[in-house]
Amino acid sequence: MRLILFDIDGTLVRGGPAKQAFQIALEHEFGTAGAVDSHDFSGKTDPQIARELLVGAGLASARVDAGLARLWERYLAELETRLEGTPMTMLPGVAELIGALEDSGKAVLGLVTGNIARGAHLKLGSVGLSDRFRVGGFGSDHEVRNHLPGIAIGRAREAWSREFDRSEVWIIGDTPLDVACGRHEGVRTLAVATGRHRSQELRDCGADEVVEDLTGLDSALRTLVG
Numbered sequence: 097m098r099l100i101l102f103d104i105d106g107t108l109v110r111g112g113p114a115k116q117a118f119q120i121a122l123e124h125e126f127g128t129a130g131a132v133d134s135h136d137f138s139g140k141t142d143p144q145i146a147r148e149l150l151v152g153a154g155l156a157s158a159r160v161d162a163g164l165a166r167l168w169e170r171y172l173a174e175l176e177t178r179l180e181g182t183p184m185t186m187l188p189g190v191a192e193l194i195g196a197l198e199d200s201g202k203a204v205l206g207l208v209t210g211n212i213a214r215g216a217h218l219k220l221g222s223v224g225l226s227d228r229f230r231v232g233g234f235g236s237d238h239e240v241r242n243h244l245p246g247i248a249i250g251r252a253r254e255a256w257s258r259e260f261d262r263s264e265v266w267i268i269g270d271t272p273l274d275v276a277c278g279r280h281e282g283v284r285t286l287a288v289a290t291g292r293h294r295s296q297e298l299r300d301c302g303a304d305e306v307v308e309d310l311t312g313l314d315s316a317l318r319t320l321v322g
C-alpha cells in the first residue's frame with residue numbers, strides 16, 4: 097500500500113482569497129501585514145509566513161507568538177467568508193488522479209501542507225475535495241515544513257493501523273520546499289510545475305519525478321502505484 101501525501105496550493109488548487117484574508121487578519125491583529133505584496137508564500141507554512149512578515153516589519157518574535165491564536169481565528173473567518181465568492185480553482189488532472197488512486201486499491205491519500213489544518217479543509221471544501229484526505233501534516237502542527245511529513249505518516253499509521261515504510265510514501269508538491277521536506281523524511285517526491293516553479297528548477301533540487309501538470313494519468317499511476 098502506498099501513502100500519497102499531497103500539497104495543496106499550486107498542486108491540487110490555485111487562486112482563491114487566502115492572501116487577502118491573511119493580510120486583513122494580520123492588519124487586524126498586529127496593525128501591519130509587513131511586505132505582504134512582495135513576499136513569497138509558496139511552499140512555506142502559515143506560521144512561518146506570518147513570522148517572516150511581522151519580524152520583517154519590526155515586531156518581536158514573542159509578540160508574534162502571543163497573537164498567533166487570534167490571527168488564525170480572524171484569518172479563518174475571513175477565508176471562509178471570501179471562499180464563498182472566490183473559491184479555489186482545481187488544477188487540471190487532479191480530480192481524475194485522486195479518483196484513480198482511490199480506485200486502484202493500492203494507495204491511501206493524505207496531505208502535507210503549510211496551511212493550518214482548518215484553512216486546508218476550507219480551501220479543499222471550496223472545490224469539493226475536503227473529504228478525500230483522511231490524514232495530514234499541517235502548518236498548525238509545526239512551523240517548519242520538514243517536520244510535517246513525519247507527522248502525516250504517524251497519523252496514517254494510526255488511521256490505517258499499519259506501518260508505512262518510507263519507500264511506500266510519496267509527496268506531491270509544487271515547490272523546492274516540498275521536495276526538501278520529502279528528502280528530509282527519506283520519502284520519494286513527485287514535483288509538479290503548476291505553481292511558481294518551472295520543471296527544470298524542481299529537477300535541479302532533487303525531485304524523484306517531475307511533471308508539467310497532473311494530467312498524465314497513466315504515467316502518474318505507473319510512478320505512484322505501478
Ligand SMILES: [Mg+2]
Nearest residue numbers: 103105106270
Ligand atoms: Mg504548494
